[in-house]
Amino acid sequence: MSRATRRIIVAHLTERGMSPAEIAAELGVSRDTVRRDLTDAPPPAVPAEPEPAPPVAAGLLLPDGVNLRADLDVLTAAYRAERPEDAARFAIHQAAAGVRRYWRARTAARQRSEAATR
Template sequence: MTTASKTRGSDSVSARRIRARHLADQGKSLREIAGELGVSKDTVSRDLAAMRRDETPDATPDSGSATDPAPRLILPLSRYMADDLAVLAEAGHSEQEAVRLALAMLANAYRRAWLRGIAPRGQRPRIVVREQGEGTRGH
C-alpha cells in the first residue's frame, strides 16, 4: 500500500467516524448506522469507542507537567457541523485542526472588517461569500 493510499484510508476513517458519531447522536442504532455507512456493526462500535477515547480528557496531567491540561471546548454537533467536519476530514484535516482553522478564518474576517470600518468593533460584520471568478470582468 502506498503512502498516499494509506493517508486517504485514514482520512476516510476519520470522516466515517464523524458521520457515525453524528448518526449515533441522532439516536440511530448500530445496525442503522452500519447500514447507512456500508460497514459492519462491529466497525461502527469500534469507531464510536475510538471517538469517545479521543474526546475523554486524561484524568490527571502527565506527572512531569507543571501546567493544567489545555481547556476544552464542547459544542453540540449539528447535522451541518458533522457534514462539514466530515468533508474537512476527507480533505485531510483533523477535527481539531478544522475547527481551529475555521475559527481563525472567521476571526480574521471580523478583524479586517473592523479595521476597514465596514462594521463597528464588537459587532458582527455581514460576510458575503463569492464563488471564484464572481465579480471579475472579462472572465
Template sequence: MSAEPATAAPLSISERRSVVRQLSDQRLSARAIAAKLGVGKDTVRRDLEALRQDPPPPAPTGAPVACADQVTVAYDDKLRADLAVLAEAGLSPEGAIRFAVGIVSYSYRAAWERGICPRGVAPLIRTTTARPGSQKEATA
C-alpha cells in the first residue's frame, strides 16, 4: 500500500489573486508565479489583469496583532465552551490559548516550509492527532 503525498486544497480565486499580488510585488514573472501555484501562466495573467482593475486593499491601521502587547478577543459562548473543555484538562484560559495558537502556527509554518501552500496563505488544517499524555509533553 503506497502513501500518496499530501496535497493542499485548491485556493479560492480571491486567495489565489492575493498570492499572485504578493508574488508579483516581489517581481516574479507570470511563469514563475504559475509554477509556484500550480496553475497556468494564462490564469496568472488573467489574475494580474483583474488585480490591475481592482485596487489593492487598504493597509490595516493600528498595531499588527503580532506586535501588540495585548490581544482582545470576544468572550462568546463558543469560546467559553471551548475553554471549559480545556479547563477540564487543567489548562488555564491563557495556557489554553497559548497552546492552541502554538499548534496552529506550527501547522502553518510546516505547510509553508514543505511547499504545501505559499507563505502567507492560510493552509486548510483538516485533522489533528491526539494521544494520551500531557500538555507538558507536547510543549517540551
C-alpha cells in the first residue's frame, strides 16, 4: 500500500477512535510509522459542495400505494384512458371544474345578497 493511502487510512481509523497501537497492529506497521503518518498527514481536504439536484420535470409525484394503484386502475378503465396518468389528469380537471363552479355560485350568491341589502 502506498504511503499516501496508508496516511488516509490511519487518519480515518484515528477519527473512529482507534489508538496508534491498534492501527499499527491492523495495518502491520510499527507504532512509530502510525505516529509519523499522523504528524506528517496533510490537512484534511475540504469536502466538495454537493452537486445541486437536477430540476424535477413539471408534474405530480405521488407515493405508490395499493389503494392509489387500485383507484387509478378504476379511473383508467372508467375513462377508457390509455395510461393511468391520463385518467388522473382528467379526474383532477373534473374535480377542479366542480370546485370552480361552486366558487362562482357562492360569489354570485354573495353579490346578490349584498345588492339586496343596499
